[in-house]
Amino acid sequence: MSFRIEVIKDNVLSDNYFILRNITYDLSRDGAESVRHKREVYDRGNGATILLYSREKKTVVLTRQFRVATWVNGNADGMLIEACAGLLDADEPEVCARKEAMEETGFQVGEVEKVFELYMSPGGVTEIVYFYLAEYSDAQREGAGGGVEDEDIDVLEIPFSQAMAMVRNGEIRDGKTVILLQQLQLRNVME
Ligand SMILES: Nc1nc2c(ncn2[C@@H]2O[C@H](COP(=O)(O)OP(=O)(O)O[C@H]3O[C@H](CO)[C@@H](O)[C@H](O)[C@@H]3O)[C@@H](O)[C@H]2O)c(=O)[nH]1
Numbered sequence: 001m002s003f004r005i006e007v008i009k010d011n012v013l014s015d016n017y018f019i020l021r022n023i024t025y026d027l028s029r030d031g032a033e034s035v036r037h038k039r040e041v042y043d044r045g046n047g048a049t050i051l052l053y054s055r056e057k058k059t060v061v062l063t064r065q066f067r068v069a070t071w072v073n074g075n076a077d078g079m080l081i082e083a084c085a086g087l088l089d090a091d092e093p094e095v096c097a098r099k100e101a102m103e104e105t106g107f108q109v110g111e112v113e114k115v116f117e118l119y120m121s122p123g124g125v126t127e128i129v130y131f132y133l134a135e136y137s138d139a140q141r142e143g144a145g146g147g148v149e150d151e152d153i154d155v156l157e158i159p160f161s162q163a164m165a166m167v168r169n170g171e172i173r174d175g176k177t178v179i180l181l182q183q184l185q186l187r188n189v190m191e
């Protein structure tokens with residue numbers, strides 16, 4: 001089964017900071033008659049996320065920051081606990097992951113492991129997020145973290161078991177973060 005797409009119109013609705021487009025397209029499946037669709041597509045670029053973990057201490061390093069999009073949608077104080085992450089801008093994904101780890105958490109990470117690259121909200125958001133894991137040690141802490149410019153990021157170093165409990169009780173409810181924590185669990189590296 002395959003689809004053939006013919007773009008009829010591609011309108012930019014907003015290009016203020018990121019790009020929101022409205023695309024009209026005809027889609028035909030296996031030579032059948034085409035069906036016209038109109039969809040809004042939000043392009044915020046791609047991103048990278050990295051979970052720092054210590055097998056020795058059985059801990060992970062997470063961030064907590066205000067996320068206005070969650071506040072708009074039911075998160076009363078707007079604060080969200082997340083694995084460190086950032087938009088790629090012009091960087092390669094791994095370079096971005098390392099840079100964000102330093103800026104947001106203060107850790108200069110060594111070896112990193114790429115886990116996968118995932119579309120996080122394919123119904124309307126173009127973004128691919130590149131996922132990484134990295135072991136850290138106290139000796140790699142070179143700064144306080146906290147982010148750049150007006151970012152005001154708290155750094156949380158917590159036991160892995162506590163992080164998993166926070167996933168279960170809803171205190172951690174960010175998709176990329178749950179995915180990375182579960183990767184550690186699947187690998188049995190924190191036992
Ligand atoms: N002026 C302005 N600044 C913005 C806007 N949106 C974001 N920014 C700024 O752009 C920077 C983005 O910070 P990053 O650390 O690079 O990205 P992020 O917001 O943490 O995004 C990461 O997590 C997202 C949520 O899971 C991911 O969607 C994204 O790919 C990335 O991994 C922040 O300083 C933020 O204030 C906007 O609409 N206007």
Ligand SMILES: [Mg+2]
Nearest residue numbers: 084085086087
């Ligand atoms: Mg960030």
